[in-house]
Amino acid sequence: MDPEDIAVLERDTVAAVAPPETLEIGGWLVPLDDGTMGRAKSAAPLRHDLGPDALGEIEAAYRDRGLKPSFRIADVPALDPVRAELARRGFAPIQPTVFKIGAIKQLAAFSDGSANILANPDGAWSAVFLGEGFDPVDGAHRVAALTRSPDAVYGAAGDGGETQAVGVISFGARWAGIHGMRTAPAHRGKGLASAILAALGRAARDRGVERVFLQVEEANPARRIYRAAGFTPIWRYRYWR
Template sequence: MTGADVEAIERATVAAVAPREALEIGGWLVALNDGTIRRAASAVPLSHKLAADPGVIEQIEAAYAARGLAPAFRVADAPGLQAVRAELARRGYGFEQPTLVKVGGAAGMIAAARGAAAELTQAPDAGWARVFTSEGFDEADGRHRVAALTRSPDAVYGGISEGDLTLAVGVAAFGHGWASVHGMRTDASRRGEGLAGRVLAGLATAAQARGVERIFLQVEEGNAGARSLYRRAGFTQAWRYFYWSR
């Protein structure tokens, strides 16, 4: 990943999860939001080579405090951010939830699908949203994610349905030269049937239609099933990050 790629991916990530407000402070993109989506409520450096500036971190903390929010940071474990991580630790922050940023291509996503690609719409409907609050998913978190992803600018929504029932969904958002995949969910009763792969293929088709081949996504390191799916679709790890909070 080049420095330009890192910045583009971070900007595209924050745009896709549509926080209520975003600021730029001293080389950081600061997403300000309530709710359960941590990418929409944390500050992320726009470079993997950034000095630790206590004054900048204080400004970020003040921005969260002014809005009644707890400060949080999303920091890659890249060597060039070691000083930043040390400064956060010195200030009483701890880290958790290791998450992988993975990159791939539209062609690989299409080739890996087992069955017809998902149908696409320009806006989510009630059936699409229902998957996020179905059995096995946290209802409050699902509502937050549906609301945020509905606000995503320049996005398409993929879904696999049988009759009136939507079984698997996902979103592709476009920006900064990349397509990004978000909100991948499959009804608990239908997992293991290749539905998620078909959703990925549909989203990749939309990317190719726009002339975009490069695609990224993010997945928690402990989610073995999702990582296996993305590996089959040709995604490889670009970097890993942790959330830092008090």
């Protein structure tokens, strides 16, 4: 990836979850939040060749606000010194996650299933995050973070007029970002997520956006859907906590 694109993607990632406060320290983006969404509360380098010099100041910024320091670090060789210093400071890597990019044109044509686009999420949309099979505390934090994005639209799909699957597409400086894809466990395998992805893609296409990104945990079986929709990995990252 072009270094400028890396910085734009990182800024758009954080903007989509709109943490209450975001700092920039020594080339790092430092979102400050007390919720459960890792992207909203973990510092990330705006370049993949930064060294560890700013880690102490970043740690202090979190601790000064009563927050636990956290970092989101791509698994690229140039960041080896950062990982080594984090390990020395007592941090450990968890939750390997794949960063993927795709083309809006391909995403918009991915499915002809039916899904609704909402300018603002309603109660039924939020309820999917709080339903059976999901952690209600985590769900509430995700709803709060995803609905405070400064520029986003929301997808909803289901049978019989009910909302059983949801998603979000945010619009950043240059990229659209897919976030918050969730389907109620009893309704998986029906193509609802595919219908939402395509509907969100069409919403982005109508705005003239051409490129889209998303992040998915490495162990998440939904990766096959994103692969079919044309998303390709550009790097993997882990949270260091």
